[in-house]
Amino acid sequence: MAEGAGGVRRRDFIEIAAVSAAGVGGLAVLVPLISQMAPSKDVLAESSTEIDISAIQPGQAIKAVFRKQPVFVRNLTPQEIAEADAVSVSSLRDPQSLEERTKEGHTNILVTMGVCTHLGCVPLGAAEGENRGEFGGYFCPCHGSHYDTAGRIRKGPAPANLLVPEYEFSSDTTIVIG
Amino acid sequence: MSFPWARQYQPKAPLMRYLDEKLPLPRFVYNAVGAGYPVPRNLNYMWNFGVLAGFALMVQIITGVVLAMHYSANALVAFESVEHIMRDVNWGWMLRYAHANGASFFFLVIYIHIFRGLFYSSYKAPREMIWLIGVVIFLLTMATAFMGYVLPWGQMSYWGAKVITGLFSAIPLVGEPLQIWLLGGFAPDNAALNRFYSLHFLLPFVILGTVILHIWALHIPGSSNPTGVEVKSESDTVPFHPYYTAKDGFGLGVFLLLYTAFVFFMPNALGHADNYIPANPLSTPAHIVPEWYFWPFYAILRAFTFDFILPAKLWGVLAMFSAILVWFFLPWLDRSPVRSGHYRPLFRKFFWFGLIPTMAVLFWCGGAPAEEPYVMLSQIATAYYFLHFLVILPLVSAIERPEALPYSITEAVLGEDKKAVLGENTTPAT
Numbered sequence: 022m023a024e025g026a027g028g029v030r031r032r033d034f035i036e037i038a039a040v041s042a043a044g045v046g047g048l049a050v051l052v053p054l055i056s057q058m059a060p061s062k063d064v065l066a067e068s069s070t071e072i073d074i075s076a077i078q079p080g081q082a083i084k085a086v087f088r089k090q091p092v093f094v095r096n097l098t099p100q101e102i103a104e105a106d107a108v109s110v111s112s113l114r115d116p117q118s119l120e121e122r123t124k125e126g127h128t129n130i131l132v133t134m135g136v137c138t139h140l141g142c143v144p145l146g147a148a149e150g151e152n153r154g155e156f157g158g159y160f161c162p163c164h165g166s167h168y169d170t171a172g173r174i175r176k177g178p179a180p181a182n183l184l185v186p187e188y189e190f191s192s193d194t195t196i197v198i199g
Numbered sequence: 200m201s202f203p204w205a206r207q208y209q210p211k212a213p214l215m216r217y218l219d220e221k222l223p224l225p226r227f228v229y230n231a232v233g234a235g236y237p238v239p240r241n242l243n244y245m246w247n248f249g250v251l252a253g254f255a256l257m258v259q260i261i262t263g264v265v266l267a268m269h270y271s272a273n274a275l276v277a278f279e280s281v282e283h284i285m286r287d288v289n290w291g292w293m294l295r296y297a298h299a300n301g302a303s304f305f306f307l308v309i310y311i312h313i314f315r316g317l318f319y320s321s322y323k324a325p326r327e328m329i330w331l332i333g334v335v336i337f338l339l340t341m342a343t344a345f346m347g348y349v350l351p352w353g354q355m356s357y358w359g360a361k362v363i364t365g366l367f368s369a370i371p372l373v374g375e376p377l378q379i380w381l382l383g384g385f386a387p388d389n390a391a392l393n394r395f396y397s398l399h400f401l402l403p404f405v406i407l408g409t410v411i412l413h414i415w416a417l418h419i420p421g422s423s424n425p426t427g428v429e430v431k432s433e434s435d436t437v438p439f440h441p442y443y444t445a446k447d448g449f450g451l452g453v454f455l456l457l458y459t460a461f462v463f464f465m466p467n468a469l470g471h472a473d474n475y476i477p478a479n480p481l482s483t484p485a486h487i488v489p490e491w492y493f494w495p496f497y498a499i500l501r502a503f504t505f506d507f508i509l510p511a512k513l514w515g516v517l518a519m520f521s522a523i524l525v526w527f528f529l530p531w532l533d534r535s536p537v538r539s540g541h542y543r544p545l546f547r548k549f550f551w552f553g554l555i556p557t558m559a560v561l562f563w564c565g566g567a568p569a570e571e572p573y574v575m576l577s578q579i580a581t582a583y584y585f586l587h588f589l590v591i592l593p594l595v596s597a598i599e600r601p602e603a604l605p606y607s608i609t610e611a612v613l614g615e616d617k618k619a620v621l622g623e624n625t626t627p628a629t
Contacts, residue, residue: 058394064384084481088385091481114506135481139512140365141386142358142483163362163487164501165569178503180369180510 069199071191074130082147084135087186087198091135093147093159094196097170102128104157105171115182119171122185132196133172133183137161144168144183159183201230202237202421204433231418237436238443239424241612245319246422246443247450248312253410254451255305260403262298263347270350272396274389277352278477296466302344303469304458306492309337317529318550319427320538325420327530332413334526336406341493343402346395348490349387355471357478358487360387360395366500369516386480426611427538428604434616435608486568494565495558496522499584501569502577518581525588532588535596537604545599549591557583 070087074094077083082095097105105119123131135143144159144166145151154160155176156169166177173182188198208229210216219226229235269288271280284291313333316322322330349360364381368374383390421430430436437443461468469491473484489497496519503514525532540547560580567573610616 058383058390059380060384061390064388064390086481089388089480090386140362141368142362142487143481144483161483162485163358163483163569165504165574178501178511178515180506180512 069197071195071197073195075194079129081149084147085198087134091143091147092186092198093131093133093135093172093183095131095133095147095172097129097131099129101157101170105169105173108169108173114174114180117171117173117182122171122173122182124188124190127190130196131170131172132188132198133185135159136184137163137166137179138174138181138183139164139166139177139179201235201418202430202433202436204436205230205237206234206438208233208235231414232444233440234438236418236421236439237430237433238422238439239430239435239608240437240442241424241426241608242422242443242446243425244446244450245311245315245425247447248308248315250447251308251450251454252305252312254454255301255308256403256406256410258301259298259305260407262294262301263400263403265294266298267400270396272350272393274352274392274478277350277392281351293462296462300458300461300466300469302347303490303492304454304461305340306344308454309340310492313337314555317554318540319423319425320533320535320540321423322530323533323538324530326417326423328416329413330530331527332409332416334523336409336413338523339402339406339409343399343406344490344492346399346402349392349395350399351474352392352478353474354476354478354482354484355474355487357387357480358483359489360391362487363489364391366516366519369510369513371513387478423538424608425539425541426605426608427542428606428608428611431607432609488566491562491566494563495561496565498561498565498573498577499581501565501574502581504574504578518585522581522584525585529588529592533592533596535599535601537601542602542604543595543599544602545595546592549587549595553583553591554587557587 067088070085070092072083072085072092072094074083074096077094077096079096079098080101082093085092085094102119110116110118119131120128122133123129135147137144139161140163142161142163144161146153146159146168152160152162154167156167158170158172158175159168160166161168161177161179164178166179167175168179168183169175171182172185174180186198188196191197208219208223208226210219210225215225218224226235266284269280269284269291271277281295284295286292288294316330316333345359345363349356360382364378364387367381368378370377379385381391382388383394421436424430471488471490476484488494499522500515500519503511503518505511507514509517535543535546537543540550557580560576561584564573564577564580605611605616607616
C-alpha cells in the first residue's frame, strides 16, 4: 500500500471502523441497562380501575386506587359548584372551569388524582373532618398548597390543578379510570 | 509530593523489607497517615473532623454490610424485616441504631468539616481540588443517606421517596417521564425499593473511592492550618504520627462518647415516630419533614411560593440544588489572598453574624411546618444565603484590609521565628 502524504492508509480505515463499531456496540448495551429501570409490564398492566360511585352522598368524597396512587371522587354540593363557578377562570394559576374538569351531565362528580402537583403528597380533605384548606377543597399538608372545590390550585407552591385522570362513565353509577 | 524533610520509611524486619520491594503498602500508609507525612504544628481541634468523617464512613459501611445480611428489600416484607432485625436478630437493635444514628453523626461531622473549610478558606489555591472533591463527596453522601432512609419502608420512607423523586418532575418537558423512570412505576413501590437498596449498597464504596482521591489531593500541597500561612521550613511541621494520631485519637474519644450516648440512651431522638408506621400510599403523614441533616436545603426548597417567569416549584428545586452547587465556585468567588478568617476582620463579621445565623434559621425552618412565620423566615434566609456567596464574599475580598499575618507558623506558635529575623538560609543555633 502506498502511503501518500496526508492520504488515508488502509490501516487508518481499519482502525476507525473497528473503534466505531466497538463504540456503537458499547452504546447499544446502554439501552437495556437504562430501559430496565422503566416501569415493568406488570406495573403497566394495572392501568385501569372501576369505581362504584352510587354510595357517595353530596358533600362526600371517597379515595380509590389507580396505578398505586390515590384517586379522589367527590360528589359536589350545589353550594360547592356555585363557589367553583363564581371564580373568574382567567385569574387562576392553571385556568380551568369546573365544567372542563367534569363530564357532561355529571358536573357534580369531580374525579381527580389524590396527588398534589407540587411534590406528590396526598392532600387532605377527602375523608370526613380533614382540613380542606382556605378554599374548601383539598389542602396539602406537606408544603401548604390549597385547592378549591373544583380541585384547582389557589394558593401555595403547587404549579397545577389536581390532575383529572382519563375516565368514562360506564353507567350512571360506575366510572372506569384509565 | 511531600516536604523534603519528610521522614523516609525504613523497614527493619526482613518480612517488611520483602513486602516493601514487592508491594510497598506499608510505605504508602506510612507516607499517608504515618510519620512520613509532615503536618503544620499548629492545627486546632477543628482539624479533627476529617479523620472523624472517615471513621463515621467506616462505621456506616461495617454496620451496613451486617444489616444487609438480615434485611429484605421487598415492599411486602421490608418493614417486617426491619422489625425482625430490631426484635429477633442478636444485637440487631444495636446494629440498626448504630447505623441510623451513625448517619446523623456522619453528617454532623461533615457539616463541621465543611464550616472549618469555609472559615479558614481551605478551598483556596492550591487546595481547590480537595474542596471540589469534598463537595462531590457531600452530594454522594446525601444521595446515599436519602436512599438508606427509604429502606425501612415506613411512612416517612415512602413519602420521602415520593417527595424527593417528585423534585425531578419539576424539570420542564422531561420531568414527568424522568420521575417514572427513576421510580420504575407511577409511585414508589417494589421496583423503587429494590433499586434504592442496590444503590445504597454501592454508593458508600464510591464515596470511599472519592475519599481516597480527597486525601490524595490533600497530600500534594499538605494540610492547611489555622493561620493560613503556608509551611516554610521543618520547624513549622510535626510528623502526623504520633502527634496527630494522638490528637485525633482524643477527638475520636469525645466523638464516641456523644455518638454512643445517642445509640444507647436516645436512639430515636433524631428519627421520626411516623417511620414506625408501615408505608401507606393512600395517606401522607400530617407533618412530613426529612431527616435533620437535610433541613436547610428543604427550607430553601419550600421558600419559593410564588411564580416568577418560571413556576414556583421549579425555582424551589433549582435553588435547592444551587445552594450546594454554589460551593463548587467558592475558590473563585472569594478572591482574597488571605485564607484564615482570623486575619480577615470584615469576612469574619459576615461569617459569624451572616452565614452562621442564616444556616441556623434554615435548619430551624426546614424542620418546621409549612406555615408563617417559617415560610417568610426561610425566604429571607435563602436570599441572604445566596447573597453571601455570590455578592458579599467577592465584595469583601475586594475591599477588605486584612490584619498582619505572622511570618511563619513557627512564629505564630512560639512568638518568634529565628529565620524571620536572620533570613531563610540561616540555621538557628538551637
